[in-house]
Amino acid sequence: MIYMDRNTCPVIPLSEEDIISAVQNTALNLYPEDEYTTFIRLYAERYGLDAGTIELANGSDEWIQKIIMTLGKSGVMSLQPDFNMYQIYANQAGIRFYSIGSNADYSFDYDHILDEVRKVEPSVFFISNPHNPTGILFPDEFLNTLAEVLSEWNGYLVVDEAYVEFAPKKYSPVSENTLIIRTMSKMYGLAGLRIGILIAEGTAFDAVTRINHPYPVNSLSLNLGVQLLKNKDTLNTLIDYQKNSKKALEDSLSQAENLISIKKSYTNFIFTYGPQAESLALYLKDHGFTARIYEEPYLNNVVRYSIISLEDYPAFKQLITDWKESI
Numbered sequence: 001m002i003y004m005d006r007n008t009c010p011v012i013p014l015s016e017e018d019i020i021s022a023v024q025n026t027a028l029n030l031y032p033e034d035e036y037t038t039f040i041r042l043y044a045e046r047y048g049l050d051a052g053t054i055e056l057a058n059g060s061d062e063w064i065q066k067i068i069m070t071l072g073k074s075g076v077m078s079l080q081p082d083f084n085m086y087q088i089y090a091n092q093a094g095i096r097f098y099s100i101g102s103n104a105d106y107s108f109d110y111d112h113i114l115d116e117v118r119k120v121e122p123s124v125f126f127i128s129n130p131h132n133p134t135g136i137l138f139p140d141e142f143l144n145t146l147a148e149v150l151s152e153w154n155g156y157l158v159v160d161e162a163y164v165e166f167a168p169k170k171y172s173p174v175s176e177n178t179l180i181i182r183t184m185s186k187m188y189g190l191a192g193l194r195i196g197i198l199i200a201e202g203t204a205f206d207a208v209t210r211i212n213h214p215y216p217v218n219s220l221s222l223n224l225g226v227q228l229l230k231n232k233d234t235l236n237t238l239i240d241y242q243k244n245s246k247k248a249l250e251d252s253l254s255q256a257e258n259l260i261s262i263k264k265s266y267t268n269f270i271f272t273y274g275p276q277a278e279s280l281a282l283y284l285k286d287h288g289f290t291a292r293i294y295e296e297p298y299l300n301n302v303v304r305y306s307i308i309s310l311e312d313y314p315a316f317k318q319l320i321t322d323w324k325e326s327i
């Protein structure tokens with residue numbers, strides 16, 4: 001079975017040699033110290049950030065949980081649909097969760113979102129940008145206004161940039177009440193190592209990092225991450241591979257564009273919907289390709305496909321042709 005339902009990288013990003021070297025250089029008997037600061041320094045350099053605004057945790061998932069625990073007190077709000085862990089962590093913490101629905105075509109009405117936010121006055125608003133599951137990118141002006149509105153009652157905006165490396169640009173926060181979370185799980189292909197990144201300043205940074213563990217990420221994960229960040233050639237090859245895979249995915253699905261609706265995506269996956277969307281996904285599943293079909297009623301007839309290895313596209317494309325002929 002080829003999995004297209006996980007939004008992860010289809011290849012292992014490091015060579016066997018690089019992996020062995022990182023393992024050999026990891027002091028398993030010691031707590032991580034320099035490994036942590038080296039990773040942060042390299043990450044900050046790569047993105048032109050101040051290292052003092054960055055902290056790490058076990059996946060950006062852990063940051064979502066910590067942000068809700070520390071800043072979420074009077075309610076957490078997000079979009080429907082958006083990354084479902086926002087709601088799951090709010091529920092775990094016993095914090096009220098509110099959501100704002102999309103239009104019928106899974107676009108969002110920005111004025112409606114701002115009106116709902118003003119009504120509820122949540123402590124934290126989470127938004128994934130690029131957005132999971134639709135793959136869209138929100139306009140900077142909308143995010144700036146959202147942050148400004150939230151600041152009226154000392155609320156916080158969390159921009160979850162898990163897929164930002166697939167987008168043409170990154171959002172630059174204009175106010176201190178905006179926190180950014182990122183991950184090494186998507187474009188960097190290190191989902192198994194669990195490295196999540198927080199970028200924040202001022203009171204938001206202090207509040208969230210106050211509950212940090214002394215050694216939040218293990219040395220081996222950090223050393224493997226450092227190995228990848230240090231090696232520009234490996235990184236460029238990895239990024240090109242996934243961008244080519246994304247083009248191949250767009251190209252394959254475009255064969256069905258008169259039968260299903262396909263959103264332009266700035267991520268490593270593509271969102272499709274419409275009365276025939278599930279029929280295609282079920283046909284592909286019967287022939288070895290599993291896409292993400294949703295159980296949530298608000299995602300009825302939606303299917304999301306994530307990128308796969310380049311060598312798997314000819315078979316995937318042929319199956320779409322066969323499905324078209326079969327209906």
Ligand SMILES: Cc1ncc(COP(=O)(O)O)c(C=O)c1O
Pocket residue numbers: 006007058059060061062083128132160162182183184185191194195196
């Ligand atoms: C929008 C979004 N945020 C966060 C995550 C979690 O990433 P991590 O592996 O860093 O916990 C995901 C994973 O699918 C995601 O889609």
